[in-house]
Amino acid sequence: MTNPAPAPALVELKAVNKHYSSLHVLQDINLSVAKGEVLVVLGPSGSGKSTLCRTINRLETIDNGSITIEGKELPKEGRALANLRADVGMVFQSFNLFAHKTILENVTLGPIKVKGMSKPDAEKLAFSLLERVGVGHQSAKLPAQLSGGQQQRVAIARALAMKPKVMLFDEPTSALDPEMINEVLDVMVELAKDGMTMVVVTHEMGFARKAADRVIFMADGQIVEEASPEEFFTNPQTDRAKDFLSKIL
Numbered sequence: 001m002t003n004p005a006p007a008p009a010l011v012e013l014k015a016v017n018k019h020y021s022s023l024h025v026l027q028d029i030n031l032s033v034a035k036g037e038v039l040v041v042l043g044p045s046g047s048g049k050s051t052l053c054r055t056i057n058r059l060e061t062i063d064n065g066s067i068t069i070e071g072k073e074l075p076k077e078g079r080a081l082a083n084l085r086a087d088v089g090m091v092f093q094s095f096n097l098f099a100h101k102t103i104l105e106n107v108t109l110g111p112i113k114v115k116g117m118s119k120p121d122a123e124k125l126a127f128s129l130l131e132r133v134g135v136g137h138q139s140a141k142l143p144a145q146l147s148g149g150q151q152q153r154v155a156i157a158r159a160l161a162m163k164p165k166v167m168l169f170d171e172p173t174s175a176l177d178p179e180m181i182n183e184v185l186d187v188m189v190e191l192a193k194d195g196m197t198m199v200v201v202t203h204e205m206g207f208a209r210k211a212a213d214r215v216i217f218m219a220d221g222q223i224v225e226e227a228s229p230e231e232f233f234t235n236p237q238t239d240r241a242k243d244f245l246s247k248i249l
C-alpha cells in the first residue's frame, strides 16, 4: 500500500538565491510555511526580509531555486500571475492606498477587476471586511481623511478582499505613530486566531510572542535561526541574534 502524498506546504521556498548585482541578498533560502501558521521574520535592517516577502508574490524575480504556493510553481506573467498575486495578500509599511479613490473603492477594485466580481457583491464583501477591521463607518472617505492606523487597517481589508491563501506583512506598523500600532496589531492577532496563514516581518516583539507559531531570524541574506518565539527570545543561539535582541528589547 502506498502512503498518500503529504499535503504540500502552503508556501515553500527551496534553495532560493537572489542577487542585486554583486549583493547576494537571498542566500540558499529554504523555508516552508504550513497552512494556518503564523511565521514572524526578524532581523536587522538590510538582512533581506523585504526582499524575501517580495519574492513570494513575484514583485521580485529570483536567480534560482523554487517558490511554490500549495505545491504550484509561481507563474511568471499574465493572468496566472494576477491570480497568484490574489492568493498572496501583501500589506506594506506605507499603506499604498489609492489616494484618489474612496475607502470603499480601494477595497472593491481588486475583486471587481481581477476576480470579475459584480459591483454589489464586491461592495457587500468590502463593507463586511471594513467592519471587521473597525473602519466600517469610514467607507465614503478618501485615504488622507483617515489616520495612519485606520489606513493600514483598510490596506489589510483590501488584501483580504482578494481572499488570499496567505498574507504577507512587511513592517506594517513601522510608519505608524505609537498610539496607533496596537489597533493594527490587534487586527492581525484576530486574523491569526481565525486561522489565516501569515508571514509577518515586524519589530513588534509583543506581537511575535503573542501570535507567532515560529520565528525566523535573518542576517546577511540567510536564515540564521529558526525557533519557537519562546525559545528564540529566551535562548537565542547565535551572536547575531543576541546582538539584535539586545538592541530592540
Ligand code: ADP
Residues within 6 Å of the ligand: 020, 023, 025, 043, 044, 045, 046, 047, 048, 049, 050, 051, 052
Ligand atoms: P530588510 O527588509 O531586511 O531591511 P531588504 O530586503 O530591503 O532588507 O534589503 C536587503 C539588501 O538588499 C539591502 O542591502 C538593500 O540595500 C538591498 N536592496 C534592496 N532592494 C534593492 C534593489 N531594488 N536594488 C539593489 N539593492 C537592493
Ligand code: MG
Residues within 6 Å of the ligand: 049, 050, 051, 170, 171
Ligand atoms: Mg524591509
